[in-house]
Amino acid sequence: MKPIRILVSGPLGAGKTTFVSTLCSSNVFISTDRAVTSPIEKKYKDVTTVAFDFGVTRYSNVKLMLYGTPGQQRFFYFIPILMRQCEYLLFLVDSSSVASVYRGRALFERYFRRKLGHFKNFLIVANKTDLPNPLPLEEIAEIMNVNLNKIAKSVAKDKNSCLRVISKLLEPIKAKLMVNSLRREILK
């Protein structure tokens, strides 16, 4: 089976790098994090992704290639370049911050809404649900203007939580993945 390419996008501080690193740190993980110099941006975080994150992992015997986009506006020109490569989209938002979800909506409308047909499937991931007072999924769906079944919750630091998101994202090809897995077992 061909490798599956997943684009991990979202606004600044949504947890994209953490998500990719948690899933891929045991295999291949390339990060281009650099220290933040602007005092305004430093309020949000100390390091930021410049260029992209890249990770490789395996799921049901299929190779998954994850591409994380940068969250800073000045690097947004890189999103369409990465988008061309990917068949699936995970759009992360920080569910503990209403502002982050609204920033996510703006980014989603600008780069993804009209291109959703390009992806085989997409999910809006309500990340950081372990933090106090996360927004309910219904509210996130309403702000992002998507169907509730397109929302998944996650804690990017927890591998099982990330795997559950991947499982939901790849649900349309679940049967194909199972056949592939069985074939591999038989060949062994």
Place this chain on the structure above:
Amino acid sequence: MMTTSVTKIILIVVVIYFTMLLLTKFKRAIERLDLKSHGIEVLLVGEDGLPILSTLSSEEDKLAAMCTVIAVSSERNMQELGKVLDYVVISSRGEGGIVIARLSSSYLVLIYPSSEKLGLTLFFMRKLKKELGEVF
């Protein structure tokens, strides 16, 4: 209350003084090498893609971000090979190009026109690197 306000003012004055000092150093270095007459533009970019100083009149924000992406990706490539990045050259078809050099905590970008030789641009880059490398 009064003391904190005075401290804040002193801090602002110190920051402005040092910024002016850096700006003067940058301008002097460029003037000494007479880069303007060679048609070479210089841009100093922070590691996170924000422009610090520039001789460009416009489009510096976008170019700064793009150059950082290239430099950081190249740096990562070199790291994978166990080497340290010195500089990156992006050349166009007979219309000059861009040289990006690594400084201690920033990137030095030189944009050279078609009339200028790459070798000379690299020479200027080394000279500038020597002068600005200690500060930036």
